Amino acid sequence: MNLQTNLHQLTSFSRLGRSFLFSYNILILTFRPEADHFFQWNISSLVLVKLFVQCARFVTFKTMSEVLLFMSSFEIQRLPFLVLPPLMEWIRVAVAHTEHRRSFSVDSDDVRQAARLLLPGVDCEPRQIKAEDCFCATRKLDAASTEAKFLQDLGFRMLNCGRTDLVKQAVNLLGPDGINSMSEQGMTPLMYACVRGDEAMVQMLLDAGADINSEVPSTVNKHPSVYPETRQGTPLTFAVLHGHVPVVQLLLDNRANVEGALQDGAENYTETPLQLAAAAGNFELVSLLLERGADPMIGTMCRNGISSTPLGDMNSFSLAAAHGHRNVFRKLLSHSDQEKGDVLSLEEILAEGSDPGEKRLAPQANGGGTLRTGKARLRALREAMYHSAEHGHVDITIDIRSLGVPWTLHTWLESLRTCFIQHRRPLIQGLLKDFCCIQEEEYTEELITHGLPLMFQILRSSKNEVISQQLSVIFTQCYGPFPIPKLTEIKKKQTSRLDPHFLNNKEMSDVTFLVEGKPFYAHKVLLFTASPRFKSLLQNRPAAENTCIEISHVKYNIFHLVMQYLYCGGTESLHIRNTEVMELLSAAKFFQLEALQRHCEIICSKNITTETCVDLYKHAKFLGATELTAFIEGYFLKNMVLLIELDGFKQLLYEPSPAESPVSSPGICSDILHDLEKTLAARIHSIHLSTSKGSVV
Structure with a gap:
């Protein structure tokens, strides 16, 4: 018994010694001689970095937290890992996050942010906005400035505790700016209260004179620790961002700018509160902001409603569509239909021949009038349509299409791909029926590289009569009204x-x-x-x-x-009957008489019908007559609407049985759809994409 106790104590001392050495090494590695200070590591950060160093492969941070804390060091070391980052990398990245906060204390969140960069498959939430991170006491400051920093930090902490009875005392500690003082992060006490959703504290700060429209500064001169994501954020922005509806209601009741930091006539470089609510899918906040005059068009479109912003920011329509919030999108749409009017500029009136008396003035939001045109709304819906299709939210895409927004080839293809993956046959049929609405100018390289493979894959796998008929119409339309390229005689000197x-x-x-x-x-x-x-x-x-x-x-x-x-x-003196041409073609192929073979192919191409085309195609494939085969494939595509109703053609497409055909061998006609796809791709490229369009005919 005593021996077991001694072994247990020895093991405990050994583990304690290893932990002490680990902590000592970290302190040595994080010493800054030029600044004459250490970066302090609290206990939680040391424990966390030790766990990460010992095992570098976790699926999620939650898994690591719940599992590794109950495992021994031996079990941790036996876990699999891909690449184990060295200790120095952990220290370097964690300290970088600490320095970004202008702090000398490395906490567990700095280690977690380092894990997001160093370990594959490990993720955790971004660092939360906290008043505790605002304090910075560098040795470069004199005693008076350092004392002011300490007092300001104490004031922020007093307000952050939620004690409304300490507001007056805390304001006296914040400095000359009082209630509107900003921390190192560029945040005011009102912003921190909105982040927490502390409605009572927000009311107290407003009563004390807090600026309800204060903004996080964009420059880093006075506030170097400003988060890039929070720049130009207002108290309303932070309340919406965290979904605190009562606080948002309170701020709006006190006349907060419903568009956040955006001013009339200024370019928008940050998200408005309505954009954030639409992206989050918060229907209640979206309804509230719209009721108070928020403009859903802001974001993607410039304030003049003519061009897109250079950064490509999306408006509320696009954000709701991209994240699949269908109810929010419909709310934005209904509000726009009810309250937004159209105004035509003089240039548009002259260009479109409209009556100047038809112009209408859009309602003014938040005291400022904004002119909207039908073209601007159409562009906004087009972009929303693009983002909904790109992210696979086909229901929203169909909703936008039902408003009369025209298809682009890309949005149509992405919607069709999503419906095919999700096995939504009714929507596939509706999309295929709508292909005729796509203008021929949209027939780009994407149709060849992505569209045709997708449509032929649908034809190959669905075997549905309605879908097959619709695809036949599309293929015939893509093939064009021009005649099939003719076969020409081979002028070979005897x-x-x-x-x-x-x-x-x-x-x-x-x-x-x-x-x-x-x-x-x-x-x-x-x-x-x-x-x-x-x-x-x-x-x-x-x-x-x-x-x-x-x-x-x-x-x-x-x-x-x-x-x-x-x-x-030559062939001038030959009198070939229709019943002999196929056998003569075979003989010409066998005896390697190219001119005679081409003459027979021309006769076949002139006499081809919907009843004979399938057998003729099989025979041409068997003989390896590539020119005749290509001609018949063109005939298939040009007349596919009629051919798809014939059992022989459907059997050729869906149920190839080479063994049953006397002129076939295994492999003949087994990939007719692939050959048709190649022929149609060449045809589209020749007609719509080549420098000499239509040269194929």
């Missing part, structure tokens, strides 16, 4: 020819072919230079003089047409 009198003439023939058991007489001098196939047949024939070359897969009449083409030196 190397040699003989008089047709010698065609299948036994006299003077020096080679005999056996076709369907019948002899066919020919001449080497002509065939040897006709094609590589004939040259190979003649060179590989047996040495015996009377040996015939057997042609087993070509009919006699088809072979006769082939030889007639060779002896006559």
Whole structure:
């Protein structure tokens, strides 16, 4: 028993020693010789950095807090990690956050902010605005200035405790600015009270003369610890940001500027209270701010309603749409419809031919009149439509579309992609039906790289008759009204020819072919230079003089047409029946007679119908006739609205069965949709994107 007790005490002393050495090392590493001071680490920060150093892989900070505090050092060291940042990195980043606060005390929140940067997958809330962080007592200040800093810090702490009976005493400690004194963070006591949601303290500070429209300064000269996110923030901004509805009501009742720091005629570089409420989806605050005259158009549009702000800030419509707050968006929309009027400038009146008597004056908000045009509202809704589509909130996108806002290709594609991922078939059908509203000027590279793959994927996976019909209409529309590119004859000079009198003439023939058991007489001098196939047949024939070359897969009449083409030196004298053209095409392909093959392809392209196109396509794919295949694919796309109703074409698209076709082999027509996509992409690029548009026709 005594031995176990001694071992336990020894282990405890060992752990205590290691912790002491760890803390000592941190203090040495954070010593600043030039400033002659240490950065103090409180107990919570030391414990937290020790845990993070020992294990660098946590999913969330919550997981670390709840789990690691109950684990031994041995268990912590055995946890997996990716890259373990060295201790010096933890100290450097944590101290940087401390210096940013102009403080000499590293707290646990500084370590947490360092973990957000150093560890993947670790996150925690941003540092909260607290009055305790406002104090800075640098050794560079003289005694009087340092004393004033201490007194001001004490005043802020007294107000921060929530004791309304200490307001008068605290104000006396704040300095010459009194109740409107600003901390190192640029915050006034009223702002801190609004952050906490302390309604009673807000009322007391207002009664004591606090400036209700004070702003966090934008410059860092006098207030170097100002958070970038809080610049130009007002008490109303902070109350809205933290969702304190009673405090917001109180501030508005005391005539706080409903637009925050924004002044009439000034550019908006920060979010207004309405923008913050819309982004948070706080319906009650949005309704309250709108009731008090907040302008939902501020943000994206400049104050003159003509151009967008250079920083790309979004207005309340866009923020509500981007975050998916449909009820807030509808509230903004209904308020805009009820209270906002349209005013046309003289330039717009002349450009649009409108009657000057139709102009209306928008209601004045907060004492200032703002001119709004129908174009400005349309631009605002277009941007909201873009952000809702970009973030996958398709219901809001459809709501905006129902207002008459036109589609852009990008918003339409993103909405279609979202509906396809979410398996929302009714919305897919509605979107496909709306494609005709997209102007041809919108047919950009995005349609080829993103639109066509998406639509063909929908066609491949849905197999729904309505969707297939709608996609067929879209593909035909994209293919355009121009005719299918025609096939042209190959003008190939005949190397040699003989008089047709010698065609299948036994006299003077020096080679005999056996076709369907019948002899066919020919001449080497002509065939040897006709094609590589004939040259190979003649060179590989047996040495015996009377040996015939057997042609087993070509009919006699088809072979006769082939030889007639060779002896006559062209296709002019050929009389090809429609029933023979497919077999002649196969024979021309086999004997490598390109000009004859092209002539047969042209005949096929002229005689193609909706009933024969599928079989013709399969045959062309089997033969590898790329030009004819491309022509038929163009025919498919141009006539897809009719073809999609035919069982043969649907089977070709959805249920390819190469084994059942006598002219097919495994792999033939197995990816018809991919080929159609490539053909349509080339067509769109040729008509809408190339420098010589329409050159394909």
